[in-house]
Amino acid sequence: MLAENRNSTALSLISIYEISKILSSSLHLEKTLRDVLNVLSSYLQMRHGMISLVGDGGALDVVAASGLSPAAIRKMGGSLEKSAAGQVLSSGMPIVIPDLRDEPGLQYEGWLDDTLDGEAISFIGVPIKTTDKPFGVLSIDRVFDAARKDVSYEADVRFLSMVANLIGQTVRMHQHVASERERLIEEQHRLQKALVVQREQAQQRVGLDNIIGVSRRMQDVYAEIHQIAPSRSTVLLRGESGTGKELIARAIHCLSTRKDGPFIKLNCAALPETLLESELFGHEKGAFTGATAERKGRFELANHGTLFLDEIGEISPSFQAKLLRVLQESEFERVGGNKTIRTDVRLIAATNRNLEAMVANGEFRADLYYRINVVPVFLPPLRERKEDIPMLVEHFIRRFNQENARHVNVSEEAMQVLLNCYFPGNVRELENCVNRVATMSRGDVVRDVDLPCQRNLCLSAQLWKHSSNTFRQPEPALANIDERDEDAGDDLFFEEGQGLTQRDRLLRAMEKAGWVQAKAARLLGLTPRQIGYALKKYNIEVKRL
Missing domain, CATH: 3.30.450.40 (GAF domain)
Structure with missing residues (x-):
């Protein structure tokens, strides 16, 4: 047992x-x-x-x-x-x-x-x-x-x-x-979805990384870029010189379906008509003196990509006809050649000229105007997006320090002066101003007294003072100004000059106009409503004569 x-x-x-x-x-x-x-x-x-x-x-x-x-x-x-x-x-x-x-x-x-x-x-x-x-x-x-x-x-x-x-x-x-496997799979799916979202957001941000601006006007421009980039439509960038039209053109290309194709650019104002034709269409060997070899033009190089033509308002009427044929037929011949070449190019044009006035005066072909003005994008001048100035200044100072191995900073007083400047040359002028004062600064801090405009040495102010161009906000923008906006007078005057502050200039204009607001507005190139805002802002009592 x-x-x-x-x-x-x-x-x-x-x-x-x-x-x-x-x-x-x-x-x-x-x-x-x-x-x-x-x-x-x-x-x-x-x-x-x-x-x-x-x-x-x-x-x-x-x-x-x-x-x-x-x-x-x-x-x-x-x-x-x-x-x-x-x-x-x-x-x-x-x-x-x-x-x-x-x-x-x-x-x-x-x-x-x-x-x-x-x-x-x-x-x-x-x-x-x-x-x-x-x-x-x-x-x-x-x-x-x-x-x-x-x-x-x-x-x-x-x-x-x-x-x-x-x-x-x-x-x-x-x-x-x-259970752990399911949790890991769910976590993997979540991370994959998050990665997809990040990639989509990154793709949406592609091309905008070099554009600095958080103002409402720039946010509107960004929205327009994302809307028009995926299409094949021709884009016309409108705006003053120095507003960053080339950066916007590159951003549209990077956000488009042609982002893997070439981005070719050409400044139409930089070349005479004969060379411009060769640059755009190319030439055959022996087509003219100095043409020792065959050369492809910008249209041919930009095939399946984007061609950016800056300053398109500067081309001559005779060349406008040649350009119109390429845009209509998508084909051209090289200079000195007879072989027709087809091209698939998206055109982005830019100008700071008033094309409508040029068409009315016969300086610009109406048919070419309608061909390139399919989707216009208006870039705001810097004076209409002043909240972007500090970011731009910091960017330019940071780049200056990297290139010159320095540690320059901008004081709050100097930043406030820059915020009140008019900058008719827009972002390009601001960049030059920052580089100039950073270079001439003896210390590591740029103060308000270091700025040329504080010593009546701003060459840009003198240049634009004698210019026939009058830079002021367009009437449609004036119509949208809210009368309750106490800061509406910030953008109303030209850059200070001759030792006068904006308040002094306003007082001088009112005295010269006999304290008639409408006449003072005409003297300053403003509207009576803007004058009223400025008088309220600077606490100026209107005299009764």
Whole structure:
């Protein structure tokens, strides 16, 4: 008897060892559990075996079975809760049924069909759990001689409980791994979506990184750029000299579907007509004196890309006709050649001229005007976006320091003076001003007294003072000025000169006009409403003569 117990214990240890190896050998849970049932079949001489787990819906589902056909498993799928396994799950305790025929309500369909006379089927079920409530059942049935009364189930229950504990730990580990895998997959998807969004945003920002400006006027320009860039439409950039038309043209190209194509630029005002034709259309060898080799023109080089023609209002009427043909037909011939070359080019033109007045005066062809003025974009002068001046100054100072290995800064007083300047040359003039004062500064801080305009040495002010051009805000912009805006007088005057402040100039104009606001407005090139704003801003009381 002692030897039999020893053999049984040894066999149990061997079986536990084999089952533990199986449970740790694979991440395929169902296959692993089927292999465990196969080991139990050989050790316990069981007839049927099942491992059932609580599914996502809370029902008990068979995940592994031994000795049962798939059809039999499907039949018992909906009745497990009312079976013996269901009672094990609900009670959380092992259940032993010596003869299933004595418990018809707990039988599994088909389990007794092949039972021989004189045989009894015993059911043993143990809960699968870790530290929480049971989440599964390990159940087997064994065939006994119905006449035997000395059958003991204690060792089987103890053995199956140990196996169920191992299964419980393995199932929890698999569930944890699956949960972590799902979390990682979700995190990966989230990061991928975030990356896609970042790439889309980066693609939208491509080409705008070199454009500095957070003002409302520039935000409107950015919105227009994003709207028109994906199309093939010709763009005409309008604005004063120095407003950054070339940067905007490059931004449109970088945001367009042609971003992988070439971006070719040409300043039409920099070349005489003969050279301009060669630059745009190219020439054949020997076409003229000095043409020692064949050369491709800008239209040909910009094929499948973008061609930017700056200062297009400066080209002669005769060349305007040649340019119009290329834009209409998308074909041209090189200078001195007779071969027609087709090209696929998106044109972006720019000008600071009043093309409408030029068309009216016969200086610019109306048909070419309509051809290039498909989508106009108006770039605001710097005086209409003064909130961008500090950012521009910091950018130019930072670049100056990098190029010259210095550590120059601009004081708040000097920044305030720059904010009140008129800058008829716009961003280009501001850049030159910053570089000039940074170069001439003896220390590392640029103060207000270092600025040329504070010493009546601003060459730009003198230049524009004697110019016939009068730079003032256009009437449509004046119509949008809110009378409640107390800062509306900030942008109304030219750069200070001759030692006079803006308040002094306003007083002098009012005195010269006999304190008539309309006449003073004409003297200063402003509107009466703007004069009224300025008088209120500088707290000037109008005299009654």
